[in-house]
Amino acid sequence: MSLATTPEIAPRSWANRREGKRRKLAQIEPWMNGKILPGRYIIEALERLLAPGDKVVIESAQKAADFLSRSLAKANPKILHDLHIIIAAISRPDHLAIFEQGIARRVDFSFAGPQSLRVAQMVEDGQMEIGSFHTYVELSARMFVDLIPNAVLVCAQMADREGNLYTGANTEETPAIIEAAAFRDGLVIVQVNQLVDTLPRVDIPAGWVDVIVEADRPFAMEPIQTRDPGEIKELQVLTAMMVIRGIYERHQVISLNHGVGFDTAAVELLLPTYGTQLGLRGKICRNWVLNPQPTLIPAIESGWVESVHSFGNEAGMEQYIAARPDIFFTGRDGSLRSNRVFCQLAGLYAMDLFIGSTLQMDGDANSSTVTRGRIAGFGGAPNLGSDASGRRHSTPAWLSLITSDSPTVRGRKLVVQVVQTFKAGGVPTFVESLDAVEVGKAANLPIAPVMIYGDEISHLVTEEGIAYLYKAEGIEERRAAVSAVAGVTSVGLKATAKRTAELRCKGLVAFPEDLGVRPSEATRSLLSARSMKDLVTWSGGLYQPPARFRSW
Amino acid sequence: MIAPELTEEVLALTKRRSYIELGARDRALALLDPGTFRELLGPFDRVESPWLPMQGIVPQSDDGCVVAKGKVDGQPAVVIALEGKFQGGSIGEVCGMKIATALALAREDNERGKPTRAVLSIESGGVRLQEANLGELVLAEIYAEMVALRKHTPIIALIAGMTGCFGGMSLAAGLASYVVMTPEARLSMNGPEVIEQEAGVDEIDSRDKPFIWSYCGGRQRYGTRLADVLVEDDAEVIAASVRDLFRRGLPAEVRSSQHELFLDRLGALDPNKQWTANELRDVWKDVSHD
Amino acid sequence: MEKLSFEYPASAKASRKAHVGVVGSGDLEILLEPSDDAKAHVTVLTSVTGFQSTWKAVLDRFFERYQGAARIDIHDFGATPGTVTMRLQQVVEGNK
Numbered sequence: 001m002s003l004a005t006t007p008e009i010a011p012r013s014w015a016n017r018r019e020g021k022r023r024k025l026a027q028i029e030p031w032m033n034g035k036i037l038p039g040r041y042i043i044e045a046l047e048r049l050l051a052p053g054d055k056v057v058i059e060s061a062q063k064a065a066d067f068l069s070r071s072l073a074k075a076n077p078k079i080l081h082d083l084h085i086i087i088a089a090i091s092r093p094d095h096l097a098i099f100e101q102g103i104a105r106r107v108d109f110s111f112a113g114p115q116s117l118r119v120a121q122m123v124e125d126g127q128m129e130i131g132s133f134h135t136y137v138e139l140s141a142r143m144f145v146d147l148i149p150n151a152v153l154v155c156a157q158m159a160d161r162e163g164n165l166y167t168g169a170n171t172e173e174t175p176a177i178i179e180a181a182a183f184r185d186g187l188v189i190v191q192v193n194q195l196v197d198t199l200p201r202v203d204i205p206a207g208w209v210d211v212i213v214e215a216d217r218p219f220a221m222e223p224i225q226t227r228d229p230g231e232i233k234e235l236q237v238l239t240a241m242m243v244i245r246g247i248y249e250r251h252q253v254i255s256l257n258h259g260v261g262f263d264t265a266a267v268e269l270l271l272p273t274y275g276t277q278l279g280l281r282g283k284i285c286r287n288w289v290l291n292p293q294p295t296l297i298p299a300i301e302s303g304w305v306e307s308v309h310s311f312g313n314e315a316g317m318e319q320y321i322a323a324r325p326d327i328f329f330t331g332r333d334g335s336l337r338s339n340r341v342f343c344q345l346a347g348l349y350a351m352d353l354f355i356g357s358t359l360q361m362d363g364d365a366n367s368s369t370v371t372r373g374r375i376a377g378f379g380g381a382p383n384l385g386s387d388a389s390g391r392r393h394s395t396p397a398w399l400s401l402i403t404s405d406s407p408t409v410r411g412r413k414l415v416v417q418v419v420q421t422f423k424a425g426g427v428p429t430f431v432e433s434l435d436a437v438e439v440g441k442a443a444n445l446p447i448a449p450v451m452i453y454g455d456e457i458s459h460l461v462t463e464e465g466i467a468y469l470y471k472a473e474g475i476e477e478r479r480a481a482v483s484a485v486a487g488v489t490s491v492g493l494k495a496t497a498k499r500t501a502e503l504r505c506k507g508l509v510a511f512p513e514d515l516g517v518r519p520s521e522a523t524r525s526l527l528s529a530r531s532m533k534d535l536v537t538w539s540g541g542l543y544q545p546p547a548r549f550r551s552w
Numbered sequence: 553m554i555a556p557e558l559t560e561e562v563l564a565l566t567k568r569r570s571y572i573e574l575g576a577r578d579r580a581l582a583l584l585d586p587g588t589f590r591e592l593l594g595p596f597d598r599v600e601s602p603w604l605p606m607q608g609i610v611p612q613s614d615d616g617c618v619v620a621k622g623k624v625d626g627q628p629a630v631v632i633a634l635e636g637k638f639q640g641g642s643i644g645e646v647c648g649m650k651i652a653t654a655l656a657l658a659r660e661d662n663e664r665g666k667p668t669r670a671v672l673s674i675e676s677g678g679v680r681l682q683e684a685n686l687g688e689l690v691l692a693e694i695y696a697e698m699v700a701l702r703k704h705t706p707i708i709a710l711i712a713g714m715t716g717c718f719g720g721m722s723l724a725a726g727l728a729s730y731v732v733m734t735p736e737a738r739l740s741m742n743g744p745e746v747i748e749q750e751a752g753v754d755e756i757d758s759r760d761k762p763f764i765w766s767y768c769g770g771r772q773r774y775g776t777r778l779a780d781v782l783v784e785d786d787a788e789v790i791a792a793s794v795r796d797l798f799r800r801g802l803p804a805e806v807r808s809s810q811h812e813l814f815l816d817r818l819g820a821l822d823p824n825k826q827w828t829a830n831e832l833r834d835v836w837k838d839v840s841h842d
Numbered sequence: 843m844e845k846l847s848f849e850y851p852a853s854a855k856a857s858r859k860a861h862v863g864v865v866g867s868g869d870l871e872i873l874l875e876p877s878d879d880a881k882a883h884v885t886v887l888t889s890v891t892g893f894q895s896t897w898k899a900v901l902d903r904f905f906e907r908y909q910g911a912a913r914i915d916i917h918d919f920g921a922t923p924g925t926v927t928m929r930l931q932q933v934v935e936g937n938k
Contacts, residue, residue, distance in 0.1 A: 230714075272566075273566075301558060301562065302558065303557065524573060525569070525570075525573070528566065529565075530570060530573060531736075533735075533736070534565055537561050537562060537565050538562055538565070540559060540561075547760065547761060547762050548759070548761060549761075550761050550762045550765070551713075551714065551736060551761050551765060552734075552735040552736045552765060552769065552770075552771075
């Protein structure tokens with residue numbers, strides 16, 4: 001008997017995915033014109049191209065492939081069901097409808113922001129199963145490992161007849177998502193605003209793309225990092241002054257990322273005024289990892305900024321960016337090239353400092369935006385707000401956090417949290433136990449959804465002062481330092497005058513007067529721009545605020 | 553200071569003091585000649601609304617209205633400034649009586665030969681709903697006093713933003729001798745939210761900011777001659793423009809007497825057509841009684 | 843709406859009247875007048891009920907450092923403790 005052929009064991013096929021993809025595309029072939037699919041077939045096409053249980057990436061971060069997600073929500077759940085959705089931001093009603101209809105069941109995501117209430121309800125009702133929270137780049141990375149997509153639904157600004165794509169200012173993570181599918185026989189389905197003869201530049205080559213459909217309207221886009229200076233309050237000017245004096249100046253922070261919010265917008269607007277008073281121009285805040293947000297315009301115009309690399313675009317900034325190619329990353333066509341994956345990577349390894357805010361913090365400085373009744377996720381914060389222990393290059397700021405003289409000591413990234421002790425409505429920011437702990441238990445999550453861990457945080461800033469947590473020796477000292485700046489919250493009321501005085505002596509805690517910051521100077525008139533109109537003036541008329549910001 | 557490569561506009565921006573950002577008291581200070589400010593019925597006189605606490609609303613010590621005597625351009629003046637951040641600058645009993653009485657006292661001074669000028673810095677949504685009847689009554693007094701006072705001296709209505717001038721106070725602005733607005737200000741009888749509530753979102757989307765400002769913002773009101781001066785948000789420039797207007801003296805004819813002009817303007821409009829802000833400015837440019 | 847009263851011993855004299863703030867949403871106004879007795883008398887009229895202990899904690903801390911004998915009236919429209927503390931510091935500095 002020969003071993004060569006045993007009829008019961010068929011030879012293994014090593015090209016199942018390729019075969020499967022070919023079969024699926026063949027099913028929609030009659031409708032296609034090259035790679036272009038007419039819009040009216042999209043729902044049926046999705047029913048044929050996707051299979052129950054498939055892993056499907058739906059592009060949704062700042063921009064969202066909403067024509068494709070709206071169409072998917074209209075698919076027949078008898079044909080298409082139990083999809084496993086991989087999506088950076090659950091932001092739209094149609095994202096939820098896909099689960100409500102039973103078309104999808106499981107989700108791995110990063111951020112739910114506007115839909116956090118609904119997501120919590122759907123999880124409770126059993127309509128949605130959460131795989132895990134992720135930080136943005138972590139989700140992108142898993143698309144190459146254990147969340148490899150069968151299909152991706154993405155969006156681009158334009159396509160040419162061949163199928164090349166222009167993603168322009170809103171490139172974000174489209175190249176990464178497409179790469180994960182294109183090179184492992186996944187299906188790449190793209191909605192575009194426009195089909196043209198010639199693209200301004202090629203962001204994604206046609207060879208990576210399978211199906212292109214012209215959408216019913218331009219893809220959805222949120223100016224998530226645009227903040228109106230008119231809403232910055234005096235206490236935020238105060239914390240911004242402390243940040244510049246007590247952290248940026250002290251540690252010589254040259255490269256940095258500002259998390260979204262008014263607290264950080266205030267810092268940007270204070271550089272040309274307060275920062276200049278302190279003689280810091282050129283010495284700090286030169287290289288930025290940041291969306292092209294309008295509140296950075298005065299600092300750019302005043303000569304503070306050398307470079308900005310961006311995760312995505314901010315609507316209305318296109319002309320300003322085109323006029324400042326020395327500052328931003330732009331293509332030969334003049335428009336921005338953003339890239340969320342590279343930007344997040346830069347935020348991890350190539351930055352002196354991250355600064356952001358949170359909704360809740362416990363006595364150990366663990367922070368989370370997950371609160372009772374809401375499942376929000378964390379976006380990029382866990383990545384940006386973490387120390388990169390693989391880092392090997394030094395900068396003055398990184399080295400300045402060394403507290404021991406051991407021979408194998410290494411530096412550390414500054415990870416700063418800035419909060420007011422209480423939020424509007426008398427709700428304390430500092431709590432004994434994060435809501436996230438309870439929410440994690442109730443939703444059967446394997447770990448509590450903490451955004452940034454207390455031992456990662458090097459500095460905590462409140463309207464009361466700065467806690468230099470990186471200097472704390474042991475957990476008790478860290479807790480005491482947190483309490484010292486936690487105001488009259490239950491955490492803050494644990495502070496004793498004696499202990500706080502000791503910490504101030506040791507340099508673990510600094511109040512405004514210790515930093516030479518006078519609260520009476522913390523007025524809005526210190527802001528280099530106080531309104532959206534001022535930002536337009538600073539930009540020489542190049543910045544065009546979206547309609548919701550235009551009140552003149 | 554800041555880097556020398558900045559444009560003139562930006563340098564001017566960094567030097568100017570925003571009037572919009574000032575509270576009512578600081579606005580009155582900005583409009584009066586330095587060192588002449590004297591407040592009547594200030595916070596420590598504690599003449600507050602008796603009605604708001606009954607309804608569980610915390611009152612303000614000056615009821616949201618600052619009345620200050622002093623000088624403008626060397627001449628005796630009274631400045632009345634409304635605090636838009638307190639209950640939307642709405643007119644209640646105390647606030648309204650402060651305005652009416654201040655105007656009455658100015659009138660009496662004028663009648664006695666002491667020429668006292670008046671400036672109204674208006675941030676108001678109109679009548680305070682919690683004091684509705686009293687608000688309406690006191691508005692009638694305010695209108696009567698304005699009609700009497702403006703024979704003697706110009707009354708300047710200054711609308712800067714961000715609350716704007718709505719409801720019954722928009723009529724007060726209409727009775728003023730001169731109206732000064734910034735581009736950020738709005739002047740309209742009905743508020744956009746109220747119109748949307750009554751007429752539906754297809755008629756007016758109150759969240760469509762560019763549209764709202766296009767029909768009742770400072771630029772449009774100036775372009776259709778319902779405001780006399782359009783001025784940037786700069787406290788010094790605004791104070792100077794108030795002084796300039798007083799130097800002009802009484803207007804040849806107050807706006808509220810120009811019935812024929814406004815009837816002609818209305819007559820020039822085809823009500824079946826949807827007019828845009830630009831078109832309105834154009835067509836009314838040609839309707840003039842100059 | 844709630845009215846709260848507090849009293850603290852004072853070892854110095856308040857120098858003059860001072861007034862700061864506006865009763866706008868999330869803000870407060872404070873009137874300060876020198877008092878004849880060696881005490882600070884604080885009256886709080888606030889739009890939000892149930893926060894007596896938070897007001898006490900804020901005022902306790904403030905009066906650890908401020909020793910002036912004064913009558914202090916607060917009209918509050920939902921300000922955070924941080925904002926209250928800021929306005930208290932402003933009114934004793936005599937700022938607007």
